[in-house]
Amino acid sequence: MVNRKEYLKDYEMRNKEKIAKRKKRYYELNKGRLLQQKKEYRRLNPEKIKQSWKEYYQDNKEVILSYHKEYKQTNKDRIKERGKEYALKIRKRDDFFEPKNKIKQVHSTSKNIGLNNGMWKGDNVGYIALHSWIKARKPKPLNCGHCNVRTNLLDLANISQEYKREVIDWEYLCRRCHMNKDGRINKLLVGLNKQ
Numbered sequence: 001m002v003n004r005k006e007y008l009k010d011y012e013m014r015n016k017e018k019i020a021k022r023k024k025r026y027y028e029l030n031k032g033r034l035l036q037q038k039k040e041y042r043r044l045n046p047e048k049i050k051q052s053w054k055e056y057y058q059d060n061k062e063v064i065l066s067y068h069k070e071y072k073q074t075n076k077d078r079i080k081e082r083g084k085e086y087a088l089k090i091r092k093r094d095d096f097f098e099p100k101n102k103i104k105q106v107h108s109t110s111k112n113i114g115l116n117n118g119m120w121k122g123d124n125v126g127y128i129a130l131h132s133w134i135k136a137r138k139p140k141p142l143n144c145g146h147c148n149v150r151t152n153l154l155d156l157a158n159i160s161q162e163y164k165r166e167v168i169d170w171e172y173l174c175r176r177c178h179m180n181k182d183g184r185i186n187k188l189l190v191g192l193n194k195q
């Protein structure tokens with residue numbers, strides 16, 4: 001009697017190419033369905049997949065790490081190029097979208113409230129970046145947004161004092177109106193700090 005398992009194993013050993021060809025053909029014929037199944041499986045079992053990757057990594061750590069090392073050494077130029085592309089992508093993205101966490105950070109710490117507000121002083125990098133971001137998107141009018149005087153000296157001023165990265169939260173004011181407004185805010189903040 002021939003052991004079925006052994007027979008199959010033997011068959012596989014002797015017909016590797018044939019089996020590979022058959023598998024490939026099957027895949028080609030059912031590509032759409034198989035990919036869909038794979039996608040669905042990934043969607044339904046993210047934890048399972050994560051776990052199996054973890055196990056795979058633990059079992060093959062040395063091989064994987066040495067592969068990475070080799071890849072890094074033999075593809076230095078490619079990696080450099082990719083890094084550049086990525087940096088460019090990030091820069092482009094930041095130019096168009098609000099980097100939410102950066103702004104949030106400025107607002108959420110208590111030392112940024114009132115007169116100590118670095119944003120208000122206009123001396124921190126976040127403020128300068130925000131200022132030029134708004135400037136690039138809000139066209140400068142001919143007249144002051146408050147008193148309507150016509151002047152070339154218009155300052156970009158924040159309306160809500162929350163320094164939102166929103167064009168609508170900013171206005172162009174003449175020097176006098178800007179100073180008046182800042183003076184009012186200054187008094188208000190001093191008052192608040194005394195309380």
Ligand SMILES: [Zn+2]
Pocket residue numbers: 144145146147148149173174175176177178
């Ligand atoms: Zn004015």
